Amino acid sequence: SQKIEQNSEALNIQEGKTATLTCNYTNYSPAYLQWYRQDPGRGPVFLLLIRENEKEKRKERLKVTFDTTLKQSLFHITASQPADSATYLCAREGADGLTFGKGTHLIIQP
Amino acid sequence: ETGVTQSPTHLIKTRGQQVTLRCSSQSGHNTVSWYQQALGQGPQFIFQYYREEENGRGNFPPRFSGLQFPNYSSELNVNALELDDSALYLCASSLAGIVSGNTIYFGEGSWLTVV
Numbered sequence: 001s002q003k004i005e006q007n008s009e010a011l012n013i014q015e016g017k018t019a020t021l022t023c024n025y026t027n028y029s030p031a032y033l034q035w036y037r038q039d040p041g042r043g044p045v046f047l048l049l050i051r052e053n054e055k056e057k058r059k060e061r062l063k064v065t066f067d068t069t070l071k072q073s074l075f076h077i078t079a080s081q082p083a084d085s086a087t088y089l090c091a092r093e094g095a096d097g098l099t100f101g102k103g104t105h106l107i108i109q110p
Numbered sequence: 111e112t113g114v115t116q117s118p119t120h121l122i123k124t125r126g127q128q129v130t131l132r133c134s135s136q137s138g139h140n141t142v143s144w145y146q147q148a149l150g151q152g153p154q155f156i157f158q159y160y161r162e163e164e165n166g167r168g169n170f171p172p173r174f175s176g177l178q179f180p181n182y183s184s185e186l187n188v189n190a191l192e193l194d195d196s197a198l199y200l201c202a203s204s205l206a207g208i209v210s211g212n213t214i215y216f217g218e219g220s221w222l223t224v225v
Contacts, residue, residue, distance in 0.1 A: 096167075
């Protein structure tokens with residue numbers, strides 16, 4: 001079965017810098033990869049979706065890439081702010097619903 | 111606000127009991143799915159309903175069951191509760207079925223503690 005792997009260790013970034021989070025998948029390329037933000041005790045909030053045939057997608061300060069050769073998606077937050085501190089989840093959509101990674105806890109330090 | 115509401119927000123049950131969790135989908139959404147999220151883990155897919163029919167199921171035992179109603183609201187039922195069932199249960203709604211690429215909206219979840 002396909003796995004989604006994220007570095008679940010906390011990532012500490014200085015305010016104003018670019019935060020880059022990694023999502024790796026096993027086996028075949030999913031048709032879609034999605035990125036969510038989750039705050040403590042809250043449900044995930046959809047951020048971006050990228051299709052297999054798209055290399056890059058942007059939304060305001062967010063950018064997602066999809067590299068089928070490396071079997072990897074990168075999620076970037078530019079000009080990071082303390083309010084960006086949260087857990088970020090990567091997920092692939094399949095016949096068995098969304099398969100999520102464990103999430104990466106991002107901490108933006110002022 | 112995602113327009114997906116879940117109830118109750120928190121509850122405590124005893125091992126062996128049964129629980130029903132409820133979800134009201136975003137208006138117009140005909141697909142609802144349920145996820146279990148243990149502490150420190152990503153959400154795990156339980157099952158999905160499309161127009162009142164279950165059309166996808168994750169690796170959960172039959173004591174996890176569900177319903178979707180004509181107004182597309184949904185219930186998750188768990189029988190014979192075990193301690194490991196303690197988790198955040200998330201409901202998500204979307205338009206159209208599986209692998210659609212449509213935006214999926216999550217509710218805030220129901221925290222279940224089994225003692």
